[in-house]
Amino acid sequence: MRGGPRYSGKHKRHGMNVQVVADPVGRLVWASPALPGGTHDLTAARTVGLIDALTSGNVKTFADKGYQGAGGTIRIPFKRHRHRPWLSRAQKEVNRAHARIRALGERAVAILKAWKVFAKLRCCPRRATAIIQAILVLEAVEASRYSG
Numbered sequence: 185m186r187g188g189p190r191y192s193g194k195h196k197r198h199g200m201n202v203q204v205v206a207d208p209v210g211r212l213v214w215a216s217p218a219l220p221g222g223t224h225d226l227t228a229a230r231t232v233g234l235i236d237a238l239t240s241g242n243v244k245t246f247a248d249k250g251y252q253g254a255g256g257t258i259r260i261p262f263k264r265h266r267h268r269p270w271l272s273r274a275q276k277e278v279n280r281a282h283a284r285i286r287a288l289g290e291r292a293v294a295i296l297k298a299w300k301v302f303a304k305l306r307c308c309p310r311r312a313t314a315i316i317q318a319i320l321v322l323e324a325v326e327a328s329r330y331s332g
Contacts, residue, residue: 202217203232
């Protein structure tokens, strides 16, 4: 079906938004249920209770600029504003350090996307959630095989 609430004209397919949590090494720890692709990241994180869980557990988390306003223990990089068009040298250095830390977490997203089942996935978010959870289990089993 072309069109509809989840169809992306840019990518010519239906999209999904999945929030993931990775450990400091870049391994998948948790994945949220799939939500429609048009859902903003901050809205998705709030919907699945991720921000509240991380904050109540006092887990310091590094996220991208899409999580601006999340609060709690969620750390985001400095963002330019309309009235302040330039970042200071110190702010740029903080953003570079933040990006280095986040790069490890982005590895988890790459691991998830590397599964070929996602290349042609055409199903509802409920079925996609089951597939994502299965991949999460398989990745955990694989990680435990090589951890020693």
